[in-house]
Amino acid sequence: MHKILVFILLFTMNLNLFSQDLNIEIVVQTDLEKDQVIPSKGRLFLIFNKEKPQDLFNGIQYPDLKMDPVFGVDIKNWNGHSKLTFKDELFGFPINEIAKLPIGKWYVSVLYDVENSSSYINEIDNYYSEPMVIEIIETDKLQQFTFSINKIITTIKEPTDSKHYKYLTFQSKKLSEFWKQPMELNCQVILPKTYYTDSTKNFPILIIIGGFGSRHYDNIIKEKDLLAKNMPQMIVVLLDSKSPYGDSYQINSSNNGPYGDALIYEFIPFIEKRFRCIGNSNSRFLTGTSTGGWSSLALQIFYPDFFNGAWSTCADPVDFRQMELVDIYKDDNVFINRHEIERPAMRDINGEPRYTLRTEVWAENVLGTGNSYVTSGGQWGSWNAVFSPKDSLTNLPIALFDPHTGIINKDIAKAWEAFDLRLYLSRNWGIIGHKLQGKLHIWMGTADSYYLNNSMVLFDKFLKTTKNPTSDAEINFICGEGHACDSEIPLELIMQQMLNRMNQTKNE
Numbered sequence: 001m002h003k004i005l006v007f008i009l010l011f012t013m014n015l016n017l018f019s020q021d022l023n024i025e026i027v028v029q030t031d032l033e034k035d036q037v038i039p040s041k042g043r044l045f046l047i048f049n050k051e052k053p054q055d056l057f058n059g060i061q062y063p064d065l066k067m068d069p070v071f072g073v074d075i076k077n078w079n080g081h082s083k084l085t086f087k088d089e090l091f092g093f094p095i096n097e098i099a100k101l102p103i104g105k106w107y108v109s110v111l112y113d114v115e116n117s118s119s120y121i122n123e124i125d126n127y128y129s130e131p132m133v134i135e136i137i138e139t140d141k142l143q144q145f146t147f148s149i150n151k152i153i154t155t156i157k158e159p160t161d162s163k164h165y166k167y168l169t170f171q172s173k174k175l176s177e178f179w180k181q182p183m184e185l186n187c188q189v190i191l192p193k194t195y196y197t198d199s200t201k202n203f204p205i206l207i208i209i210g211g212f213g214s215r216h217y218d219n220i221i222k223e224k225d226l227l228a229k230n231m232p233q234m235i236v237v238l239l240d241s242k243s244p245y246g247d248s249y250q251i252n253s254s255n256n257g258p259y260g261d262a263l264i265y266e267f268i269p270f271i272e273k274r275f276r277c278i279g280n281s282n283s284r285f286l287t288g289t290s291t292g293g294w295s296s297l298a299l300q301i302f303y304p305d306f307f308n309g310a311w312s313t314c315a316d317p318v319d320f321r322q323m324e325l326v327d328i329y330k331d332d333n334v335f336i337n338r339h340e341i342e343r344p345a346m347r348d349i350n351g352e353p354r355y356t357l358r359t360e361v362w363a364e365n366v367l368g369t370g371n372s373y374v375t376s377g378g379q380w381g382s383w384n385a386v387f388s389p390k391d392s393l394t395n396l397p398i399a400l401f402d403p404h405t406g407i408i409n410k411d412i413a414k415a416w417e418a419f420d421l422r423l424y425l426s427r428n429w430g431i432i433g434h435k436l437q438g439k440l441h442i443w444m445g446t447a448d449s450y451y452l453n454n455s456m457v458l459f460d461k462f463l464k465t466t467k468n469p470t471s472d473a474e475i476n477f478i479c480g481e482g483h484a485c486d487s488e489i490p491l492e493l494i495m496q497q498m499l500n501r502m503n504q505t506k507n508e
Contacts (some may be wrong), residue, residue: 023142026111028084030127031150038080038127043369045121046071046090046098046147049107052131056153057111058122059377063355066096066207068445069101069236072366075112083146087301093366094359103138107131110147116433119246121367121378126153138394159217164191164226164386168218168274172266179255185267186216186240189275192233193226202276203235204283204502206495207268207307208370209292212247216240223492225444232495239263241291244398245375246382251302251419255385257395264303282506285498289486294318294421297440301421304435309501311406311441311494313486314448315456316383319422320413322455323383324357328400328413335406346377349482359407365403368444372403387416422459433469438501440473443489445481453477459506 026046030038034117047057048069060070074260078084090098102456112127127149134145156280166189175183210218220238225231241247243256251260272279284307288296293315300310312328321327325343326334337343337360347361364373364380370494373380374397388397389412400416401408419422425432456475463471478485 020101021097022101022136022138023140024087024101024136025142025144026086026090026097026098027144028086028148029082029146029148030080031148032127032152033079034081034321036080038078038112039074039116039151040078040080041113042075042114042126043367044084045074045111045113047109047111048101049109049131051105052107053109056122057109058120059367060093060363063093063357065359067094069095069367071098072312072371073367091366091371093363094275096362097339101136103136104253105133105135108145108147110149112149118242119244119375119381120242121377122153122156122158123191124153128152128153130477142301158372159188162192164195164223166190166191166211166275168271170267170270170289172262174262180307185262186242187251187267187271188216188218188220188238189271190220190221190226190236190238191275192235194233195233195235195276197469199276202278203233204285204499205272205277206234206285206287207296207497208234208236208238209250209286209288209295210238210241211290211292212241212382214238214292216243225492226298229493232499233412234324234498235277235496237271243382243385245385246377247291247381247386249298249382249386251298251386253386254390255388260299260302263299264306282308282508283502284308285502287312287491287494289485290318293442293486297421297442300439301424301432301436304432304439307439308505309439309441309498311489311497313443313489314445314452314483316457317452318420319455319458319462320416320420321458322451325451325454326357328408328416332408333406334401334408344451347447347451348449349480351447354462361403361406368403372399374399374403386420389415399442422462426462429466430468433466433471437469437472438505440475441494442473443478443485444477445473445478445483445485447480447482448485449483 050068067090071090073086073089109131110129112122114126128151129147129149132147161167168187170185172183172185216238245255248256248259250263253260285297286300286307293312296310297312297315302305317323326344335343341357342358345357346354347502348354361373361380364376364378365371368374368376374384384400388400392397396413400412444453446453460475463473478488
């Protein structure tokens with residue numbers, strides 16, 4: 001009995017020893033030319049890796065509690081050459097304090113994300129250091145580690161044109177006026193195989209909007225598929241999602257600016273003139289998945305006369321009574337549900353939660369200034385920038401909810417109503433309902449990874465109640481499918497349906 005008690009006592013002491021906070025101090029300096037001026041404001045990141053990283057840190061792509069830790073801290077009034085010293089100021093994920101780092105060897109990199117008009121961390125003009133190996137030991141003595149920033153990102157690899165693949169950059173007057181500086185839009189234009197065989201033929205245009213954070217150089221149609229015998233002949237345009245606060249969602253917003261109007265009145269007309277597009281509303285179509293699923297629906301709904309149909313897959317929340325699992329209008333807290341337990345944010349295909357909403361936002365808080373998701377460039381940061389009003393004092397988006405407590409600001413939730421697609425349609429159906437007939441085609445998995453099927457069910461229920469006209473929207477729920485439901489709907493099938501509709505409506 002005494003041996004057991006002694007063992008328990010020693011075991012407990014051992015646990016306490018390993019769980020105690022370490023005394024760690026971080027020093028950051030620069031190893032740059034003396035005349036090189038570093039922007040005085042930004043956010044500094046320390047990135048820890050057990051294995052030597054192969055790529056530059058570009059954000060937390062997935063909030064896994066088992067991932068290697070990342071820490072962030074705001075920098076203000078730095079002359080770029082004095083040393084910066086940190087202890088308690090560093091805020092991290094999935095370890096919130098640097099004093100709680102596990103002992104052992106680490107590869108550590110520093111990245112200084114300067115204050116600019118981009119939410120991207122691995123952006124031109126940001127600074128970084130090569131990975132440095134350190135070893136954290138078990139001791140109560142001070143452990144000081146010094147890191148030197150010695151590199152600057154000067155170029156980002158750009159794609160090159162080929163016969164059927166073109167990459168365009170366009171300076172938007174509307175966005176430039178909003179931001180009071182030059183603002184560009186980018187896209188990939190994919191030309192059909194018959195584009196060069198008949199110089200007199202004009203083609204319909206398909207606008208594709210990718211998932212969250214997609215870029216215009218992503219490979220969406222392989223050349224062998226493009227040149228296949230049965231590939232429908234359309235000019236395909238892949239938009240770029242980049243905006244100052246993350247993903248633009250391709251629509252007008254108080255914080256990002258008039259992305260929707262820039263697309264409709266500037267960019268698409270520019271593309272149609274540059275290439276041989278038919279160039280009328282009967283020949284313009286939309287598709288997209290996830291973020292792009294929402295954006296394609298929103299563009300069709302907000303500009304009902306400009307497009308001839310949206311084919312949407314696994315769309316982001318189209319009814320904010322189910323924003324993931326949050327009812328932003330009735331719930332008081334984003335993190336805690338009505339049963340007073342942590343609210344899940346993602347599940348696997350078997351229904352097991354993979355992380356909570358608190359965890360999801362925590363990861364974004366590390367990336368954003370002020371330890372807040374508002375400027376993180378992540379999913380909630382992007383939603384917040386698109387749907388929230390701008391703070392007249394800070395010029396930043398106003399947070400829908402407190403980044404650390406999850407308490408919802410009901411006034412801001414009210415402002416989000418303007419972007420709730422179900423609510424927008426319910427308020428405007430008498431005006432635009434007839435303009436959307438035959439134009440809404442939707443697919444959604446019943447086991448969506450982010451619970452987005454709940455929102456689509458509400459959207460579907462509303463459309464089934466419409467009158468004058470009764471909606472003919474096609475909403476297809478794919479039983480048991482998760483967030484990758486777009487893999488079940490071949491692009492060639494969607495394009496053929498678009499061509500069929502164009503032919504059916506060309507005389508209307």
